[in-house]
Amino acid sequence: MPAEGPNGTVVPVIEIERLSKRYGDTVAVDDLSFTVRPGTVTGFLGPNGAGKSTTLRMILGLDAPTGGTVTVDGVPFAGRPRGLRHIGALLDAQDVHGGRSARAHLSALARSNRIPLGRVEEVLHEVGLAKAGGRRIGGYSLGMKQRLGIAGALLGDPPVLLFDEPLNGLDPEGVLWVRGLFRRLAEEGRTVFVSSHMMAEMEHTADRLVVIGRGRLIADESLADFSARHADAHVAVRTPRLGALTAVLAGEGATVRPSGREEAVVTGLPAARIGELALRHGVVLHELASRTSSLESAFMALTADSVQYLAGEHPAVDCPAVGFPAGEYPVVEYPVVEYPAVEYPAGDAR
Ligand SMILES: Nc1ncnc2c1ncn2[C@@H]1O[C@H](COP(=O)(O)OP(=O)(O)OP(=O)(O)O)[C@@H](O)[C@H]1O
Secondary structure, three states, X not given: OOOEOHHHOEOOOEEEEEEEEEEOOEEEEEEEEEEEOOOOEEEEEOOOOOOHHHHHHHHOOOOOOOEEEEEEOOEOHHHOOOHHHOEEEEOOOOOOOOOOEHHHHHHHHHHHOOOOOHHHHHHHHHOOOOOXXXXXXXXXXXXXXXXXXXXXXXXXXXXXXXXXXXXXXXXXXXXXXXXXXXXXXXXXXOEEEEEEOOHHHHOOOOOEEEEEEOOEEEEEEEHHHHHHHHOOEEEEEEOOOHHHHHHHHHHOOOEEEEOOOOEEEEEOOOHHHHHHHHHHOOOOOOEEEEEEOOHHHHXXXXXXXXXXXXXXXXXXXXXXXXXXXXXXXXXXXXOOOOOOOOOXXXXXXX
């Protein structure tokens, strides 16, 4: 059933229900169920071969499920006559006719989807390709092709947007720009679903995460909840009396791992409690800091069993369970970033 918003309006929800896809003996997607809602950027994460692209293709009706259903606003996408005006998608930035200009490519897309041609200049401008729009796409860098793919997705001004690995090939400035764009699209009430195989990319891009491995659901939660549940929280301490502090903290049930002559990593007690205990026992502290290991480590640990191609040894992942009482995790800060407008000049061969 379509989800309803205020005044009975239909909310652009993507609903995936027990979805499966087999290619011969390969199970690409395995009994997958989750919902992607509007107003947030949802990251779709999984290692190579996890089934992300296959899922996106099934949302778009480009691949038929072996089992289960996928609907947008309660209707399979193939049943939507509005095409690009309903869902905009970037699946493969390289999959474009290199002999055409960006302007010609977008104009053809606009015509076949009954989108006013005026949108072509608007989206070229939006993605920073207005001046380079007359050049052959074959001469574009991967980053410029990603921008062109994003322009194609935006062309129909759709309420639902899918992006498959959109950050590939973008320089840091481009990554910041894309993050700002996705945030704005979500704030406009659109449904934004973005795949990636790297948590480090999604950490500052998505509000929600759907994590899959070997086609199966591993996590479906907000980034904050994922972070609180999976990231390895610990406290770094530095003191000239490490032996004394270790004895005190161990007596309180903490685990203390020395990381230098006067330094240690403590798990099992929050920083505030460590500071109080040190004061009470007369141990001077030169450093006391709450730290959280990278979410990338947590993601790798979660999906370690699902990694299709391993280079040599299994990656060593240090992600022990943490012992803080509920609500006492260190706060993970997500930096607020500025989004510079970038414009490629007509002759720029980046
Ligand atoms: N057309 C196809 N024929 C046969 N096998 C396929 C086909 N498409 C995908 N697969 C297989 O299905 C599994 C999932 O592939 P998919 O491309 O969906 O994963 P992915 O998560 O998008 O990976 P990546 O991050 O590498 O793009 C893989 O084992 C892949 O080899």
